[in-house]
Amino acid sequence: MTDHVCLQLQSWLHGSAGLWSSSLPQTGFFPPLENAMLLSGTFNNRVALITGGGTGLGRAMTVTLSQLGAQCIIASRKLEVLQQTAEEISSQTGNKVHAVQCDVRDPQAVSQCIDQMEALTGLPDVIINNAAGNFVCPSERLSPNAWQTVIDIVLNGTAFVTLELGKRLIQKQKGASFLAITTIYAESGSGFVAPSASAKAGVEALYKSLAAEWGRYGHRFNIIQPGPIRTKGAFSRMDPTGAFEKVKIDRIPTGRLGKPAELANLVAYMSSDYASWMSGAVIRFDGGEYVSIAGEFNELRSVTPDQWKVMEAMIRKTKGS
Ligand SMILES: CCCCC/C=C\C/C=C\C/C=C\C=C\C(=O)SCCNC(=O)CCNC(=O)[C@H](O)C(C)(C)COP(=O)(O)OP(=O)(O)OC[C@H]1O[C@@H](n2cnc3c(N)ncnc32)[C@H](O)[C@@H]1OP(=O)(O)O
Numbered sequence: 001m002t003d004h005v006c007l008q009l010q011s012w013l014h015g016s017a018g019l020w021s022s023s024l025p026q027t028g029f030f031p032p033l034e035n036a037m038l039l040s041g042t043f044n045n046r047v048a049l050i051t052g053g054g055t056g057l058g059r060a061m062t063v064t065l066s067q068l069g070a071q072c073i074i075a076s077r078k079l080e081v082l083q084q085t086a087e088e089i090s091s092q093t094g095n096k097v098h099a100v101q102c103d104v105r106d107p108q109a110v111s112q113c114i115d116q117m118e119a120l121t122g123l124p125d126v127i128i129n130n131a132a133g134n135f136v137c138p139s140e141r142l143s144p145n146a147w148q149t150v151i152d153i154v155l156n157g158t159a160f161v162t163l164e165l166g167k168r169l170i171q172k173q174k175g176a177s178f179l180a181i182t183t184i185y186a187e188s189g190s191g192f193v194a195p196s197a198s199a200k201a202g203v204e205a206l207y208k209s210l211a212a213e214w215g216r217y218g219h220r221f222n223i224i225q226p227g228p229i230r231t232k233g234a235f236s237r238m239d240p241t242g243a244f245e246k247v248k249i250d251r252i253p254t255g256r257l258g259k260p261a262e263l264a265n266l267v268a269y270m271s272s273d274y275a276s277w278m279s280g281a282v283i284r285f286d287g288g289e290y291v292s293i294a295g296e297f298n299e300l301r302s303v304t305p306d307q308w309k310v311m312e313a314m315i316r317k318t319k320g321s
């Protein structure tokens with residue numbers, strides 16, 4: 001028996017058993033709740049700008065904020081996509097969603113887009129910097145333009161939107177909540193997405209800096225780092241073959257991907273007056289993925305109770321160093 005368990009352990013250590021496969025099957029402990037969490041009317045008489053709000057996670061944020069009473073503006077490059085999303089959400093919630101075309105890489109376009117927005121709704125109370133560009137690529141294959149494109153969308157785009165709106169809000173003495181959507185690897189860095197990691201780290205530095213500087217103008221700045229949540233935009237560029245999805249799920253302690261509506265509830269809370277004392281916060285929202293990857297001994301999840309008996313006996317038998 002003991003020899004058999006030792007052999008199993010050796011085979012596991014040498015990688016013939018799945019390193020990340022847990023000895024306990026996930027039993028659906030963490031079902032997602034996808035309805036809007038806050039009270040209806042929480043965002044009545046509020047205007048929310050969501051960059052990249054036409055698709056994926058930005059779209060889900062727009063649905064939730066609109067359900068809760070906000071008048072939303074969604075902005076990105078593809079006007080047709082924005083218009084369709086805006087119409088669908090407006091008719092679903094009864095609250096107007098406006099579509100405004102804007103390439104956040106271009107500061108003049110950003111300024112014009114904000115002019116348009118001011119004419120439509122006045123300056124926003126809630127700003128969600130969600131637009132992004134990303135793709136997996138070995139760093140030695142990146143061209144200068146590939147690097148620059150991601151930095152321009154993510155870091156410069158967020159800065160142009162935030163600074164232009166911030167200046168106008170300060171001028172009008174109007175408070176606002178700013179939120180940036182980054183990623184869990186903004187902190188750790190990550191191979192194969194170096195431009196995105198660098199840009200998202202820059203966004204976090206910008207938001208923490210402004211949280212300190214612009215609280216005096218009534219502005220809050222917070223950050224959410226989502227873990228993997230299925231969207232066409234992300235998954236088609238991060239896992240085009242689908243080969244890595246199971247690996248990802250296996251290393252998430254809650255045993256599943258996140259849902260767009262779950263993230264949208266957190267966005268709504270952090271953008272609402274219920275969070276008016278929250279500024280400079282960085283909230284990781286990843287089902288436990290980050291700590292699961294980081295912990296030195298977390299692979300030991302694969303050790304079975306029989307294997308633990310053998311290992312414990314070996315450890316206890318050892319005397320001295
Ligand atoms: C290990 C397990 C992995 C499993 C993963 C599973 C799930 C994912 C989990 C987590 C996700 C975590 C984080 C996600 C972060 C995100 O940001 S996801 C958001 C993704 N959404 C988007 O990217 C939408 C917008 N993107 C785009 O429009 C385009 O993709 C692009 C960013 C490229 C910008 O488009 P455009 O301005 O039209 O640029 P170009 O096509 O002209 O390209 C500019 C230069 O970039 C080079 N380039 C483009 N694609 C690639 C590529 N795949 N590889 C290498 N280089 C690329 C292109 O050649 C241009 O450079 P040159 O001019 O040729 O030098």
Ligand SMILES: NC(=O)C1=CN([C@@H]2O[C@H](COP(=O)(O)OP(=O)(O)OC[C@H]3O[C@@H](n4cnc5c(N)ncnc54)[C@H](OP(=O)(O)O)[C@@H]3O)[C@@H](O)[C@H]2O)C=CC1
Binds near residue numbers: 055056077129229
């Ligand atoms: N899904 C996930 O697992 C994760 C996502 N994230 C983050 O969540 C956010 C949303 O991503 P997700 O919904 O998955 O992906 P999407 O691709 O659906 O969203 C990205 C959005 O950004 C917009 N966008 C891209 N370039 C520009 C630009 N130059 N100017 C204006 N808008 C632009 C796109 O619209 P258009 O093409 O019309 O311009 C699109 O709506 C991003 O910040 C991403 O980094 C972070 C961690 C995990």
